[in-house]
Amino acid sequence: MSATPQRLELRFPPVENGLDYLVDVTNRLTTPPGVDPTPRDLKYAVRSLQDVTETLLKARLRQEHWALVFAKPDGASRAQYDQGDFVTCTLTETMGRLQKIAGLALPAKGVAAVKRLARDRNALAHWGLTSNAAAIEARAAAVLDFLLVFLDTHLLPGLSAAETAEAETTMNLVRSQLRGITAYVDKRTDDIRSVLAPLTAVTVECPECAQPALVAGGGQPACRFCLVAWQDPAAAARDYAWIVRGQTPDDRVEGLRPVQLCPSCEEEALMLEAATVAAQPDTVRLCLGCGTDHTDTKLDSCEGGCGWLLPTDFPGSLCDNCTTAAWERF
Numbered sequence: 001m002s003a004t005p006q007r008l009e010l011r012f013p014p015v016e017n018g019l020d021y022l023v024d025v026t027n028r029l030t031t032p033p034g035v036d037p038t039p040r041d042l043k044y045a046v047r048s049l050q051d052v053t054e055t056l057l058k059a060r061l062r063q064e065h066w067a068l069v070f071a072k073p074d075g076a077s078r079a080q081y082d083q084g085d086f087v088t089c090t091l092t093e094t095m096g097r098l099q100k101i102a103g104l105a106l107p108a109k110g111v112a113a114v115k116r117l118a119r120d121r122n123a124l125a126h127w128g129l130t131s132n133a134a135a136i137e138a139r140a141a142a143v144l145d146f147l148l149v150f151l152d153t154h155l156l157p158g159l160s161a162a163e164t165a166e167a168e169t170t171m172n173l174v175r176s177q178l179r180g181i182t183a184y185v186d187k188r189t190d191d192i193r194s195v196l197a198p199l200t201a202v203t204v205e206c207p208e209c210a211q212p213a214l215v216a217g218g219g220q221p222a223c224r225f226c227l228v229a230w231q232d233p234a235a236a237a238r239d240y241a242w243i244v245r246g247q248t249p250d251d252r253v254e255g256l257r258p259v260q261l262c263p264s265c266e267e268e269a270l271m272l273e274a275a276t277v278a279a280q281p282d283t284v285r286l287c288l289g290c291g292t293d294h295t296d297t298k299l300d301s302c303e304g305g306c307g308w309l310l311p312t313d314f315p316g317s318l319c320d321n322c323t324t325a326a327w328e329r330f
């Protein structure tokens, strides 16, 4: 991961400017049925969408206090703010401050969609187009959806009547275009429906495109929607746990690590809480590597408190690491 370059904030685009960008984004993404947007349009749409997201979220942060858009608010000065001469906070910091300082409830799915968009932008800028157009459209649609609700709930109430009226007009335009983009995503979803129908028990939400199309098994979990395939099932399981369920390796599910070693294929890809298409909103214990459902497999947890399950038929109640650690204490 490269360091985020220091950015100077040179101007304060008002909310209307942000909304104009939104129209540009939807214009680029709206194409006739069966026609993909050009790679160039996708690239600029993603770039504009990230800019507009940043502009609109920061506009709300400014309503809270102008100093909050500084990278370091405790060193903020009004003179620098008025001249626009300061290093501004990142998009991730902006979302964190909106939640922690302004006390806004931002939907986890929306926050995840914005973060994925940032990755899209880096990927498009550095390596060209790697995902397919449908996946990028799906992700862009998720961000647009989040922004429209955010504008309504959190930003427009702080604007003047005239500003609100203008914003509403633009938002209606964006809403109608968003329906076109969503229709495109739905079309692709329809196309893969028959492929996915017999696989609901081993299909979960894809951490890359947020569509319920990531199919476990075969040692190489792959998404039928965005066509991303993971060479390493363990990495796919970590991505799913973190991006879809918000679980880090330090989190515990009933005292256990969210991703475990699979007793069948011995990959560290057994997800303790997999919301498969068949099981949701409930979860099952599913291995992304081999696709085995271990919900009913009897597996004991190590009594050493390490959070690992013991392999099947393991002799003893402590895993090897905890046994070693216990001996070292003597």
Ligand SMILES: [Zn+2]
Binding pocket: 135, 206, 207, 208, 209, 210, 211, 213, 214, 223, 224, 225, 226, 227, 228
């Ligand atoms: Zn996907």
Ligand SMILES: [Zn+2]
Binding pocket: 262, 263, 264, 265, 266, 267, 269, 287, 288, 289, 290, 291, 292
């Ligand atoms: Zn497995």
Ligand SMILES: [Zn+2]
Binding pocket: 302, 303, 304, 305, 306, 307, 308, 318, 319, 320, 321, 322
């Ligand atoms: Zn242990």
